[in-house]
Amino acid sequence: MIRFTPEQIAARCAQDIPDGAYVNLGIGMPTEVANHVPAGREVIYHSENGVLGFGTAPEPGTEDPDLINASKQYITMQPGGAFFHQADSFGMMRGGHIDISVLGAFQIAANGDLANWSTGSEIYPPAVGGAMDLAVGAKQLFVITRHTHKDGTPKLVERCSYPLTGASVVSRIYTDLAVIDITDNGFQVIEMHGENSLDEVQQLTGARLLPPA
Amino acid sequence: MIRFTPEQIAARCAQDIPDGAYVNLGIGMPTEVANHVPAGREVIYHSENGVLGFGTAPEPGTEDPDLINASKQYITMQPGGAFFHQADSFGMMRGGHIDISVLGAFQIAANGDLANWSTGSEIYPPAVGGAMDLAVGAKQLFVITRHTHKDGTPKLVERCSYPLTGASVVSRIYTDLAVIDITDNGFQVIEMHGENSLDEVQQLTGARLLPPA
């Protein structure tokens, strides 16, 4: 089977970020999406800690120690950027002003439920951060993830067993095997990478896949 | 009887504005209070339309047409002032950050109820503006008013007959006849102007006055 690398998944997702979009990229693999947006598109990035219009990582030695993104990485500003406080920042999310939020996932259910903040562990202290606000607020929520857990169990499932981040929130899923939309009828395959067949992908999926049109 | 002029009422009220107070002065007679605050006290004025730390009226010809107070009069800024939007401005009020609000009144009840926004007229369109927010939010609400309506009927009453601005909100009343606190026991006279007697003032008052201590 064709399995996209994380970079390839991010690059595929980046194709769907249109010119002029306001985009929030979650911690981890989603951050990689910014490196693959096609040339000529002007995308304005939002980070939950109160910034719009940030740019690439600073040259080593030029970091502003106060200026970071949600992943606590140093960033730079683009001309046209703006700072604001945390209540205004989350108002932007919840108020539907962010066009696209890209998040990772533990599980995605066929009805668009997302689980990505807690494995339900009793030992490990929980942390939610902005995940639930991001899940609920953006006009479109893209998930980028490997199709299965490391042990091969499906991440795309009929119903999430992990605690939910948000109910019926996901729009589209980019995995290492396929691009899949959430529809009223469940998981709708949009495209499969390389020569992957529906049967192959279906076997690694915990709920029914509708074939591409 | 000794009857204070509006200017004298405002001057008496101004004595009780302490150094360093954050003060919102309502439209009309309350605005006059600023002209009588004793020298040496630094008072920071708030106006509902999004400004703290404004100063006196501008010299004619130097007006900034955008820079006005709640009464729509041109103002100037003091060093240290700040602008903010209407939601933040009313957050300051409701959140209890304004030390003193000074308002006019149609009626004040012995339990601190205030009526100052509507006479209940069916003909005249109503307008409330910031009156209800000012009534509810400031740490102390001072009312400055003539003791009676022009026809001699009391403004200080057992229960307001006009529509309320706020329930149990008034702290102290400055009238042309006396200074009166709202207490758990009702109207408590703090001082009477000149040689006014309790009996004389009581006759012009619609609820029982407790004598000064």
Place this chain on the structure above:
Amino acid sequence: MVNKIVDSINEAIGPISDGATVMCGGFGSSGIAFNLLDALLEQGARELTIIANNAGVGETGVAKLLREHRVAKVICSYPRSPGSIWFERRYEERAIDLELVPQGTLAERIRAAGAGLGGFYTPTGYGTELAKGKRTEVIDGVGYVFERPLAADVALLKASQGDRWGNLVYHTTARNFNPIMATAATTVIAEVSEIVELGALDPESVVTPGIFLDRVIEVDQVFV
């Protein structure tokens, strides 16, 4: 490329349907987008619901819309001002509906719509006529009124400077309702006295980030 700057006032006002809800920035005569309001009059939409602090004075802005029978309803805190003759006339004629909202509640309802909240409890107006028919609740001994978010189809803003991303700064108390209305309408249009290059506005001082804006137009400011 993101470019929210438009060249003509008619392009700025764009299509506005009959029956639309329109937020108008301003307090007194400060911070009102008079050019956009004139363009709205010319554009011709009728049966408008106007959300604003005041309801227009003289023959300007919202007063002109009222005079020309374009307004079905006004949602505001202080419609009656010296010179609000067209509001008063249409009100007396019962030609318009009025929803009177305490000013802080008006501001907070607009902010709530922009921030995606479902409603909030405010102490303002509790125990008064303006709370009649509304859900109330006593929480920890304080009485509150439940208020719902207030959104609009269009917001007409006045700012001092703007750039092609739609970032805005305001001048003194002309800020007033403009930044919160910027967050609460489907289409947000600002008239500015100056368009500046992207990057000319200090990111620390931008009051309205461009994310909220749809169109920006440079105009000669009008003061009345």
Place this chain on the structure above:
Amino acid sequence: MVNKIVDSINEAIGPISDGATVMCGGFGSSGIAFNLLDALLEQGARELTIIANNAGVGETGVAKLLREHRVAKVICSYPRSPGSIWFERRYEERAIDLELVPQGTLAERIRAAGAGLGGFYTPTGYGTELAKGKRTEVIDGVGYVFERPLAADVALLKASQGDRWGNLVYHTTARNFNPIMATAATTVIAEVSEIVELGALDPESVVTPGIFLDRVIEVDQVFV
């Protein structure tokens, strides 16, 4: 004369009681008042409730308070970070209570306290574990969780510049929770890297008006 500037860090932190609730500005390592947190440690108050986005990393700030057994409860959105060893240890020991709040809800609850609201409905967390035991309501087809305001006894802020009235500006993303916490505590204390003359800050650009501040102190900024 209004003068909120104090000269010593001990005077700045002032008296803080055992059992006090303390808001700490910051996100990640940006915008944290490390000097004030050190002073709080030295001051000695115990059984503190800490309200912050994170729960400290390494041996700095809130982590030090946790290490020295000064903290009874943490209210935050993201306590677990690389290096949050003292939080994790105290959590595993069940020596502290944790109230986990989605970050936007945390911010909004703080703002609601500062703005005098009795609570609000947010869509965030609806249908999740973090809404368990909370009042929920479906309004116009959207599910919301009812959230209450969150206030504190003390707020410890970091800003870049301040004046004697307590006006503050921040530097880049060090702004984060600081301006909203400024509105929501009984006593509000800011460390700044520079005290400036009254009037030096542009009134258009002041982020936290001095009305919210009690004490301001100039410090050497600490970055970790």
